[in-house]
Amino acid sequence: MKYVSEYRNEKSVHQMAAAIESRITRPWKLMEVCGGQTHAIVRFGIDQILPKDLTLVHGPGCPICVTPTAWIDKAIEVASLSQVTFCSFGDMLRVPGTREDLFSAKARGGDVRVVYSPLDALKLAEKLPEREVVFFAVGFETTAPATALAVHQAKLKGIRNFSLLIAHVLVPPAMEAILSSPRNQVQGFLAAGHVCTVMGFHEYDPIALKYRVPIVVTGFEPLDILEGVYLAVSQLEEGRFEVENQYRRAVERSGNLAAQNLIQTVFKVVTRPWRGLGEIPGSGLGMNDAYREFDAESRFGTVSKEVKESTFCISGEILQGLKKPNECPAFASRCTPDHPLGATMVSMEGACAAYYRYRHHKEASEISQVAGEP
Amino acid sequence: MKEDFMLSCPLPKSDAERVQLAHGGGGRLMQNLIESVFVRQFENPHLIQRHDSAVFEAPPGRLALTTDSYVVKPLFFPGGDIGSLAVNGTINDLAMAGARPLHLSAAFILEEGFLLSDLHQVVESMHRAAQAARVTIVTGDTKVVDKGKGDGLFINTTGVGVLEHGLTIAPSSVQVGDAILVSGDLGRHGIAVMAAREGLDFETTIQSDCAPLAEPISALLNAGIEIHCLRDLTRGGLASALNEIASASLAKIYVEECQIPVEEEVQAACEILGFDPLYVANEGRFVAFVPERLKEKTLSLLREFPICRNASSIGYVADLKGSVVLLKNRIGTERIMDMLSGEQLPRIC
Numbered sequence: 001m002k003y004v005s006e007y008r009n010e011k012s013v014h015q016m017a018a019a020i021e022s023r024i025t026r027p028w029k030l031m032e033v034c035g036g037q038t039h040a041i042v043r044f045g046i047d048q049i050l051p052k053d054l055t056l057v058h059g060p061g062c063p064i065c066v067t068p069t070a071w072i073d074k075a076i077e078v079a080s081l082s083q084v085t086f087c088s089f090g091d092m093l094r095v096p097g098t099r100e101d102l103f104s105a106k107a108r109g110g111d112v113r114v115v116y117s118p119l120d121a122l123k124l125a126e127k128l129p130e131r132e133v134v135f136f137a138v139g140f141e142t143t144a145p146a147t148a149l150a151v152h153q154a155k156l157k158g159i160r161n162f163s164l165l166i167a168h169v170l171v172p173p174a175m176e177a178i179l180s181s182p183r184n185q186v187q188g189f190l191a192a193g194h195v196c197t198v199m200g201f202h203e204y205d206p207i208a209l210k211y212r213v214p215i216v217v218t219g220f221e222p223l224d225i226l227e228g229v230y231l232a233v234s235q236l237e238e239g240r241f242e243v244e245n246q247y248r249r250a251v252e253r254s255g256n257l258a259a260q261n262l263i264q265t266v267f268k269v270v271t272r273p274w275r276g277l278g279e280i281p282g283s284g285l286g287m288n289d290a291y292r293e294f295d296a297e298s299r300f301g302t303v304s305k306e307v308k309e310s311t312f313c314i315s316g317e318i319l320q321g322l323k324k325p326n327e328c329p330a331f332a333s334r335c336t337p338d339h340p341l342g343a344t345m346v347s348m349e350g351a352c353a354a355y356y357r358y359r360h361h362k363e364a365s366e367i368s369q370v371a372g373e374p
Numbered sequence: 375m376k377e378d379f380m381l382s383c384p385l386p387k388s389d390a391e392r393v394q395l396a397h398g399g400g401g402r403l404m405q406n407l408i409e410s411v412f413v414r415q416f417e418n419p420h421l422i423q424r425h426d427s428a429v430f431e432a433p434p435g436r437l438a439l440t441t442d443s444y445v446v447k448p449l450f451f452p453g454g455d456i457g458s459l460a461v462n463g464t465i466n467d468l469a470m471a472g473a474r475p476l477h478l479s480a481a482f483i484l485e486e487g488f489l490l491s492d493l494h495q496v497v498e499s500m501h502r503a504a505q506a507a508r509v510t511i512v513t514g515d516t517k518v519v520d521k522g523k524g525d526g527l528f529i530n531t532t533g534v535g536v537l538e539h540g541l542t543i544a545p546s547s548v549q550v551g552d553a554i555l556v557s558g559d560l561g562r563h564g565i566a567v568m569a570a571r572e573g574l575d576f577e578t579t580i581q582s583d584c585a586p587l588a589e590p591i592s593a594l595l596n597a598g599i600e601i602h603c604l605r606d607l608t609r610g611g612l613a614s615a616l617n618e619i620a621s622a623s624l625a626k627i628y629v630e631e632c633q634i635p636v637e638e639e640v641q642a643a644c645e646i647l648g649f650d651p652l653y654v655a656n657e658g659r660f661v662a663f664v665p666e667r668l669k670e671k672t673l674s675l676l677r678e679f680p681i682c683r684n685a686s687s688i689g690y691v692a693d694l695k696g697s698v699v700l701l702k703n704r705i706g707t708e709r710i711m712d713m714l715s716g717e718q719l720p721r722i723c
Binding site: 001004008009010013014042043044045046048049089090091093094114116222336337338348356357358359360 | 572574638641642645648703704705706707708709710712714715716719720
């Protein structure tokens with residue numbers, strides 16, 4: 001299949017791995033920002049064919065993983081109201097809140113529906129004028145344009161029974177938060193290709209300059225990721241700290257201006273807490289005043305600012321690249337996809353879920369030993 | 375497709391267009407429904423007797439019995455409907471035990487308000503599927519639940535079949551070195567149903583693979599293939615079936631991703647949705663564990679059947695000390711192919 005098979009070609013993949021091997025002279029630690037990239041790395045065993053000196057750590061780019069428990073609790077509270085039809089992307093339904101998840105709210109009689117697009121939720125609001133339709137707006141700059149469009153259309157059409165519970169977050173502030181931490185170990189980034197299709201990559205220039213790290217906009221197929229690693233390693237070896245674009249077939253420097261305009265029209269930048277990372281200034285999106293009536297928090301009360309994260313779960317350290325999932329004492333014992341302690345075990349794009357799914361068995365420890373992992 | 379459907383006999387005259395509670399009440403309306411819909415379509419000597427039980431002679435051999443309930447949404451989808459699914463699904467469960475399907479029962483739970491024309495269409499489809507697989511629907515039941523208490527139509531079918539060979543076709547018969555064959559390309563049914571349910575428009579309409587599998591299995595048995603284990607790849611797809619077998623037989627199973635047939639249209643839909651086709655449901659596909667020496671013969675026998683023309687050898691049993699499925703992926707590395715925790719959910723971005 002075009003745009004897939006050529007990027008999963010065994011020969012090309014191994015040639016690129018050999019090229020990285022020939023470039024690298026000392027240990028480097030790179031972070032892939034996006035959960036989709038983490039998933040691909042573990043699924044395809046890309047880390048198994050990388051040189052021992054190169055370590056990939058897994059970043060915070062999983063929307064499910066970084067949504068704080070307080071938002072999940074609020075979602076469950078709103079979804080349990082008799083007048084509400086609560087719409088969400090499927091993955092969010094399994095994420096545990098303080099006491100239960102959205103699936104449990106659904107089982108108790110809450111009208112919770114899985115949708116594929118916020119525009120489907122808007123259609124539902126038109127179809128069910130007597131219901132309050134609430135869409136759980138999670139995700140990064142990739143999903144924000146579609147939720148912005150839904151709200152924009154709701155306003156144009158005068159659909160008043162539609163609102164958003166907003167948990168949108170922004171990638172560059174999180175990268176800065178990781179780099180500015182005194183515990184930071186990350187020496188370069190593979191930036192999230194899909195985010196850059198929307199936002200472009202000019203935002204990364206000041207970060208690369210300030211923190212002296214290479215940032216390579218990278219795609220999601222095995223060959224994309226390896227080429228991203230090659231470009232980042234080449235920069236590190238040559239002492240360069242630039243923003244480069246590996247994902248040229250999808251990303252332009254300026255990004256998608258129409259989508260950016262829509263985000264700016266509907267949303268404003270706010271300070272937002274991230275699960276595991278804490279509060280990051282300017283890292284979230286909130287509703288602009290002109291659209292405030294479509295903000296679920298103004299209809300159903302604000303989200304609690306209390307932090308209620310699991311004490312067992314080390315997802316914060318995982319999301320900052322300080323630890324890997326199999327270094328957690330609860331991994332695959334107390335914490336499994338059937339009984340997740342933290343969101344990184346729930347989402348398909350969560351690092352813990354990816355490790356569990358593809359390498360939790362004892363055979364897997366043999367695989368990771370071959371790959372030189374801890 | 376629903377709109378292409380032509381009834382083979384005219385719609386019986388009835389005052390009601392929709393199912394009413396009285397259709398399950400035991401009175402005249404129920405009798406009319408049974409006569410005009412079920413007996414009319416499924417007509418056979420057993421049903422005509424209108425007895426509480428079907429009574430029949432069992433042919434020589436061990437008997438196999440299986441039951442399954444069908445709750446698919448939407449009821450009609452490209453390549454099938456709940457009726458063909460309810461017949462083929464149960465026939466396939468019998469076939470996976472190496473049994474020749476003989477008879478089915480069919481129980482219907484109808485929701486008040488369900489369109490009788492839709493019921494006719496489903497029953498007609500069951501009739502066609504049963505005829506194609508040479509099984510008879512010999513007994514049945516109908517209940518009607520209040521509006522809002524069902525999802526249109528639920529069907530349960532139970533099947534009985536006969537084993538006309540001495541093999542034990544089960545995970546316990548899996549042996550080291552067995553070749554693992556898959557009967558066709560994967561993922562059609564799950565994607566077809568999901569696309570129909572969610573209104574996802576792909577460039578081409580993906581058809582469900584819903585089909586009876588008894589004939590190809592019977593051909594293998596008649597040719598003397600020593601089948602060790604069979605499993606149809608329904609919910610959870612290939613990955614779940616192989617994990618179930620690995621777990622029950624303690625087998626360490628190796629499969630190669632590049633040998634597993636997946637059509638480009640299904641692969642493309644999975645890429646868009648963030649699904650892995652190895653976990654997507656099928657309704658006309660199975661895996662067979664056979665001795666390595668019989669691999670080629672089995673494949674060529676299977677490929678004689680149109681529904682098995684893409685049959686492929688995908689892996690082997692490495693030992694019986696593992697209970698694990700390992701996948702060599704396209705770039706030459708290995709990973710676990712685990713069972714999913716729940717159902718696959720589309721990715722967010």
